[in-house]
Every structure is written in structure tokens, then in C-alpha cells.
Amino acid sequence: GNSVTQMEGPVTLSEEAFLTINCTYTATGYPSLFWYVQYPGEGLQLLLKATKADDKGSNKGFEATYRKETTSFHLEKGSVQVSDSAVYFCALNLYSGGGADGLTFGKGTHLIIQP
């Protein structure tokens, strides 16, 4: 079946550090890939997405590139801020036009940024 593996953390960094959160996936086809973020006390919200190989999603200084050869979608940010502290979820949807019932989520990575 389809699955998403990501580092669970917590990941603790100092402000302005470089961030990488690894995400790898297993899927029987060519999925769309997503990063969602959950700030404290809130629901999840879409951070970025990529729908085909070599696509780069970006938003709020975060980037992730769809790497088919390594089945990965690692999240990066050049200089993190305290306000980036949150839980980050990697997800895939096997069918690019499919509904959200086809979404498979990773277990989430808790990121803590210290001033």
C-alpha cells in the first residue's frame, strides 16, 4: 500500500538555522505530494504541494522538490524563525485528480525553534 515516512522529532533548532525535514514515500503510481503545517492550537493548513516529478513547491520561505528517483519530498527553509514552531505533516495522494479520501499522511514532525 501507500505510505509516507518522516522524521518524528522533536527537531529543535536555533533561530536563523537551516531546516531540513525528511520525507520519503512508497506508492504504486505517481502521486501528488503535500506538506501541511499545524500551528499550536490550530488545525492543519496546506503549506505547499507538487504534482509531478521535479516540481518544486514553495511558500513562506519553505521549499520542497518532488524527487521521483529517490521517492522523496524533503522540506527545507534557509533561515527559520520562532514563529515556524509547529508540527509538519508530509502527505501523498496517488491520483492527481483524486479526492482527499486518497490522502495518506505521515506521522508528523514536531519542530521547535529557540530564540
Added chain:
Amino acid sequence: DVKVTQSSRYLVKRTGEKVFLECVQDMDHENMFWYRQDPGLGLRLIYFSYDVKMKEKGDIPEGYSVSREKKERFSLILESASTNQTSMYLCASTGGAAGANVLTFGAGSRLTVL
């Protein structure tokens, strides 16, 4: 700006009680979903609905039911709450310009069953 509203943020119930979790969205989305979120397990889909009066089982429907009498409202029902249903419950919807696979979530309902 609020788009998906879960009426109860925190609930404490006793084993065997019937529990209703309400969710309302104001985006005219066709599709609505209920997930539960547990530490170390991530998000798991309980039920979803693609239309009024329509429901489909997700990955973990046991012990739950749902109701969708109006397009904007999707209710999760625990007929007889048990302690293993203590969790964070997240409602979400999709549709419109964002597309069918981009979820808009509510803030969550944290349920404790004693």
C-alpha cells in the same frame, strides 16, 4: 475569515455516553471529512462525505457514525464513547477553486473519555 468551524474545542465525557461533534463549513464545499489525530499515529480518516445524506467509511470507522443532512454541516457521532476514543478530532472540507485534494481544516475538538 473562519472557514471550517468545530463548535466544541474541548469535551470531557464518560464511558458509554453518546457524543456529538459538530462541524460547519462556509465555503460551499462538496466534500467533508473527519479525522482523528493521535501522537505517533498521525492522522487517520474516520468517515467522509461527498454529498448531502451520503457517507463513506474511511480507514477506522468502527465505533463511529456520521450525519450530513445539510451541505455545510457534517457531524461525527460516538454512540457509546469508550476510553480508546480519547483523541483530537479534526474536521476538514475540500472543493471549489482549491480542488478536491486540498483540505481546509477546523481547529480540532479534543475529546477526553473517562
